[in-house]
Amino acid sequence: MPKPAPRRHTRGSQSGRPIMVLLDLLGRRWALRILWELRDGPLTFRALRDRADSVSPSVLNTRLRELRDAGLVEMSNEGYSPTRDAAELGELLLPLDGWAKRWAQRRR
Amino acid sequence: MPKPAPRRHTRGSQSGRPIMVLLDLLGRRWALRILWELRDGPLTFRALRDRADSVSPSVLNTRLRELRDAGLVEMSNEGYSPTRDAAELGELLLPLDGWAKRWAQRRR
DNA sequence: CTCTTGTGCTACGTTTTTCGTAGCTATCGC
């Protein structure tokens, strides 16, 4: 009779190095986008969905749970917002907008 | 006889806004990680695989193709490297490392 | 030449994730 199977995670970042954990977390579908959309203040679940190309609620919920577990997002009666830490992270991400615009220009 | 089906992409970024396109591209599994690993110079396909938790070659190849198509990665006889544009993007990503370390500290 | 080594990458069956839609529960104002 076979053992119940060691039940490893399939998901990345073996090392546990924080940057790898972060890149893994942000590399899941919609995670970056969610963080991006939450930059300026709280959004409700549905508002967030509307902003993010109508991502399916099950995935949105999964991501939000992961982001909450990671301490990047929190929920109040206003809706979802980035934690203070994540707001900082959001600022690090800001320059991406400018970069993306130049990038789009270059490759027209 | 049913129509061949309109064949829409399933994948994000309806708007075409550059930042959304970028977030979508980087939000695919291993994309961020690949960019991260390529920061300091060229890596061969296999070296890249080894660094990135042995990501499966089919996925790695798909990501590399996407990143090449997007003008973020190029291939020489040295292996894969970021394009000049992507090197710039890589620098924008650098502060994430410090952030991740502080984040890991805070949540121990 | 053959043999080895290392390369980029494909093939393919299995597993996991994501998707789309419907709809449940709870709360609020009326």
Next chain:
DNA sequence: GCGATAGCTACGAAAAACGTAGCACAAGAG
């Protein structure tokens, strides 16, 4: 009560990612 809005779950279908094996090619050694 009713309707509107909220967060979120359920679930079958589709797509993506996985792990492993191995092909084709090139360069080097003998």
